[in-house]
Amino acid sequence: MAHVPEEPKRYVCTNCQITHAGTPIHASASEHSFEPPESCGGCGESSFVALTDWVHHHD
Structure with missing residues (x-):
């Protein structure tokens, strides 16, 4: 069976709208969950x- 790479979950900063890839957390030997970064690299x-x-988010 061919390996299919996981697509990381992406997060949008609510302040400056920069998109970040989530931080991978090992859920099992072959799967991950993703968490938002601790802080935005831009702001x-x-x-x-x-x-x-994001399209449903309102401040």
């Missing part, structure tokens, strides 16, 4: 929304 804020929820 330093720590509030993120999953990219899939």
